[in-house]
Amino acid sequence: MAHDAPPRWDRRMQQRLARGEAAALGELYDRFASLVHSLAYRVLDDEDAADRITREVFGYIWEHPDSYDPKQGSLRSWVAAITRHQAVQRLRQTESASARDRDGDGPGSAASEHELERKIHEASTAARADYIVTSMPAPLRDALELAYFQRRDYRQTAADLGVTEDEARRRLRLGLQLLSTAHNHQALPAVPMRRAAARGPQAPRPPRSTPPAPGHGRPL
Numbered sequence: 001m002a003h004d005a006p007p008r009w010d011r012r013m014q015q016r017l018a019r020g021e022a023a024a025l026g027e028l029y030d031r032f033a034s035l036v037h038s039l040a041y042r043v044l045d046d047e048d049a050a051d052r053i054t055r056e057v058f059g060y061i062w063e064h065p066d067s068y069d070p071k072q073g074s075l076r077s078w079v080a081a082i083t084r085h086q087a088v089q090r091l092r093q094t095e096s097a098s099a100r101d102r103d104g105d106g107p108g109s110a111a112s113e114h115e116l117e118r119k120i121h122e123a124s125t126a127a128r129a130d131y132i133v134t135s136m137p138a139p140l141r142d143a144l145e146l147a148y149f150q151r152r153d154y155r156q157t158a159a160d161l162g163v164t165e166d167e168a169r170r171r172l173r174l175g176l177q178l179l180s181t182a183h184n185h186q187a188l189p190a191v192p193m194r195r196a197a198a199r200g201p202q203a204p205r206p207p208r209s210t211p212p213a214p215g216h217g218r219p220l
Helices: 007-017 023-043 047-063 077-104 110-135 136-149 156-159 165-184 195-199
Strands: none
Touching: 007 047, 007 077, 023 077, 023 110, 047 077, 077 110, 110 136, 110 165, 136 156, 136 165, 156 165, 156 195
């Protein structure tokens, strides 16, 4: 599982995208397409919708590379934030349309609005938790995997990892602290997305060696 690249790589990649290097978009796609698709699918639970989000995200990145600010975090985190925002927006649109179909053209009930917000919050939190787990250092991720998915206690976790019990407890504590931020994370800021990117040719599901059509605003 890929982790955040060194800041120098992030800056160089942004510069290459800003110069319009199609090869840079291909490299970025190869590196992050699986991340984008998995986060989108985690929110939407729909392969086709996740494919569309993937095309839209990379189309936006191609057309707006200067919207990334290296001082605010890694390129990987920026890509993930765009993905979560766009997937949540798509979920909101889909669920709202379903509610209108059920309730007619009138406004939805307070209960249905509450249920919609609950679904959106849970989906966004789950996607962020997935991202945190895949981004955290391998020792912390491995400890969480053993303790919470394989039901090991901290002594068994320590033995499996070949570390002391104190070290196993430390890794579990740090891992849980990181995961707790998924639940406390505030809503993402609005990210303008070019809708034209969604009209590009149908792309196979990632991973792929060739990026999807980025839209019509900027030629490849």
